[in-house]
Amino acid sequence: AQTVTQSQPEMSVQEAETVTLSCTYDTSESDYYLFWYKQPPSRQMILVIRQEAYKQQNATENRFSVNFQKAAKSFSLKISDSQLGDAAMYFCAYRSADAGGTSYGKLTFGQGTILTVHP
Amino acid sequence: DSGVTQTPKHLITATGQRVTLRCSPRSGDLSVYWYQQSLDQGLQFLIQYYNGEERAKGNILERFSAQQFPDLHSELNLSSLELGDSALYFCASSVEGLLPTGELFFGEGSRLTVL
Numbered sequence: 058a059q060t061v062t063q064s065q066p067e068m069s070v071q072e073a074e075t076v077t078l079s080c081t082y083d084t085s086e087s088d089y090y091l092f093w094y095k096q097p098p099s100r101q102m103i104l105v106i107r108q109e110a111y112k113q114q115n116a117t118e119n120r121f122s123v124n125f126q127k128a129a130k131s132f133s134l135k136i137s138d139s140q141l142g143d144a145a146m147y148f149c150a151y152r153s154a155d156a157g158g159t160s161y162g163k164l165t166f167g168q169g170t171i172l173t174v175h176p
Numbered sequence: 177d178s179g180v181t182q183t184p185k186h187l188i189t190a191t192g193q194r195v196t197l198r199c200s201p202r203s204g205d206l207s208v209y210w211y212q213q214s215l216d217q218g219l220q221f222l223i224q225y226y227n228g229e230e231r232a233k234g235n236i237l238e239r240f241s242a243q244q245f246p247d248l249h250s251e252l253n254l255s256s257l258e259l260g261d262s263a264l265y266f267c268a269s270s271v272e273g274l275l276p277t278g279e280l281f282f283g284e285g286s287r288l289t290v291l
Contacts (some may be wrong), residue, residue: 090277099262101178102282148219152280162270163209163232166219166281 059084061151069174070078077124079172080149083142088154091125091132096146105147108132110154134145136172137167144174179203181213182267182283190291197286200249201269208229209270209280210242213262225250243250257290264288 060083071075074093084089093105108125115123120140124133137142149167179202189195201208210222212235221234225244236242239257244250252262264287268280 066277092281094282099284100287101284102268103178104279104281107279134260162207162224162226163221163234165221168218169207 059086059089059151059153059165061149061165061167063147063149063170065170066168067173069173070136072139072141074139075135075137076078076139076172078136078149078172080132080134080167082132082149082151084130084151084153084154086153090152090154091123092150092152093121093123093132093134094148094150095143095145095167096148097142102148106134108136117153119133121132138173141176144172146171147158178281178283180267180269180283182265182282184283184286186287186289188289188291189257190277191259193258193290194253195257195288197252197254198265199250199252199267199269199283201267202270202271202281205250205269205271205281207270208244208248209265209268210236210250210252211266211268212263213266213285214285216262217263219266220242222252254288259290261287262290 089110091108094101106118120137122135146169150164179199188286206227212220215222222236224232242252264285266285
């Protein structure tokens with residue numbers, strides 16, 4: 058079974074600074090997807106960024122970028138120019154692309170990292 | 177707004193009772209997923225339906241059941257409720273069925289409190 062580990066229960070950053078959230082995962086599959094979701098106090102789960110495992114290029118969405126290291130099974134999220142609105146719980150998630158597998162389709166989440174942004 | 181609608185947003189009930197949570201997926205999405213979020217267990221996958229059929233089952237208790245109707249909305253039934261069932265229950269939907277290609281879109285969740 059796949060597992061996702063976020064080793065940082067809490068992180069903090071000053072407004073306008075950069076912060077990196079860590080995520081590692083364990084899988085024997087070669088084809089999969091990785092995501093970062095954000096959960097603000099409103100509790101809505103919001104997709105921040107996604108990465109397909111077959112793509113070597115790291116995904117970028119505005120101020121958000123990832124460092125995807127497939128061999129190391131590492132998937133970190135970098136937030137540049139942090140804003141007060143970035144304060145939230147961030148979840149790393151794994152999704153199998155194997156249609157025949159028992160884990161097909163579902164997202165497996167890490168435990169989450171609470172990000173605090175200081176003005 | 178993700179387009180996924182969950183009702184009710186908040187629910188308070190007593191131990192031993194039964195409740196039903198409802199989810200309407202995004203227009204066109206055939207897959208529905210249910211997740212439970214609690215402080216001690218994190219986000220746990222419960223069950224997935226695709227076009228009315230159960231497709232995958234996770235850590236769902238026997239006291240819980242779900243179904244997806246022909247109009248694609250889904251219901252999660254929780255019975256013989258215990259204090260430990262207090263949690264945030266999320267529904268999510270996705271457009272693909274045979275092959276997972278995209279992300280899941282989440283509703284705002286239903287907060288269940290069992291007293």
